[in-house]
Amino acid sequence: MLHLPCIILDDGSDAKCQYVLQEVAAANKAVTLIRFEQNRGKGAVVCDGFLRAYSEGYTHALQIDADGQHDLADVPAFLDRAQKNLTSVISGWRDSKQLPRSRRYGRFITDLWVWINTFSLQIKDSMCGYRLYPLALTIDLLSCEHIGQRMDFDTDILVRLFWRGINVEHIATQIHYSDDITSHFKLIRDNLRISRMHARLFCGMIIRFPMLISRRQKTKRW
Numbered sequence: 001m002l003h004l005p006c007i008i009l010d011d012g013s014d015a016k017c018q019y020v021l022q023e024v025a026a027a028n029k030a031v032t033l034i035r036f037e038q039n040r041g042k043g044a045v046v047c048d049g050f051l052r053a054y055s056e057g058y059t060h061a062l063q064i065d066a067d068g069q070h071d072l073a074d075v076p077a078f079l080d081r082a083q084k085n086l087t088s089v090i091s092g093w094r095d096s097k098q099l100p101r102s103r104r105y106g107r108f109i110t111d112l113w114v115w116i117n118t119f120s121l122q123i124k125d126s127m128c129g130y131r132l133y134p135l136a137l138t139i140d141l142l143s144c145e146h147i148g149q150r151m152d153f154d155t156d157i158l159v160r161l162f163w164r165g166i167n168v169e170h171i172a173t174q175i176h177y178s179d180d181i182t183s184h185f186k187l188i189r190d191n192l193r194i195s196r197m198h199a200r201l202f203c204g205m206i207i208r209f210p211m212l213i214s215r216r217q218k219t220k221r222w
Contacts, residue, residue, distance in 0.1 A: 004030070005030045006030060006031045007052060008025065009034050009036075009045040009048065010035040010036065012036050032052070041150035042149075042150055042154075043149040043154075043156070043157075044149040044150075046153060047142055050133065050139060050142065060135055061133050061138075062075065062079075062132045063133065064129075068176065070129075070173070070175065074092070074130070074171060074174075077171050078090050082132050087167070088167040088168065088169045089158065089169070090131065090171060091130075091131045091169070091170055092130030092172075093125045093128065093172050093173065110194065110198070113198040114155060116205065117159055117204070117205040118205070118212065119205070119212040119213065119216060120212070121222045122168055122222070123159070125170070128173070128175075134166070137161070137164070138161065141161060147160065150190065150193060151193060152190075155194070155197065163204070163208055
């Protein structure tokens with residue numbers, strides 16, 4: 001069994017959840033609990049978590065959603081891949097057949113825009129929130145660019161890291177969906193936010209297009 005330090009980011013949860021998290025943190029010295037009184041959004045608190053981990057001397061951070069969907073049995077595979085590729089982002093990849101039908105369409109549209117905005121097919125699943133980041137390179141990005149603060153975060157940061165020449169590796173992972181898990185995705189609001197993100201990224205891609213063409217020619221890799 002792995003014993004890894006864990007930072008729990010409580011993004012304005014209710015009193016019942018607060019109590020459970022406080023009990024978990026009190027019972028385990030390896031757990032650090034960071035609580036935000038008001039909900040700030042997934043992207044905002046994950047970035048704060050990166051900054052906290054980096055300030056404490058960690059070189060990498062494994063992002064795991066708190067809704068129980070990610071298979072923790074894959075953690076050793078993430079760590080092993082990262083040890084072999086220290087400067088790469090290690091991203092989970094979900095077979096689209098695992099996804100509920102209602103989510104497949106959104107996944108396809110986002111993946112299509114990511115391929116356009118990177119001029120590459122290297123990113124297989126930009127919406128998967130199960131990832132291991134090299135912190136120094138990630139913090140450098142956060143210090144000079146604004147990244148999506150809510151459900152647009154996962155795609156936004158991955159495309160911008162790719163633009164910087166950071167390699168993206170993938171690990172096939174299982175996702176556990178259940179009707180008992182409440183989704184925090186707001187259908188209209190978050191889809192509008194993601195659409196605006198794709199528009200911004202497209203404009204960024206136009207500026208970087210010569211660089212992306214040059215990189216593809218050098219690597220001979222789509």
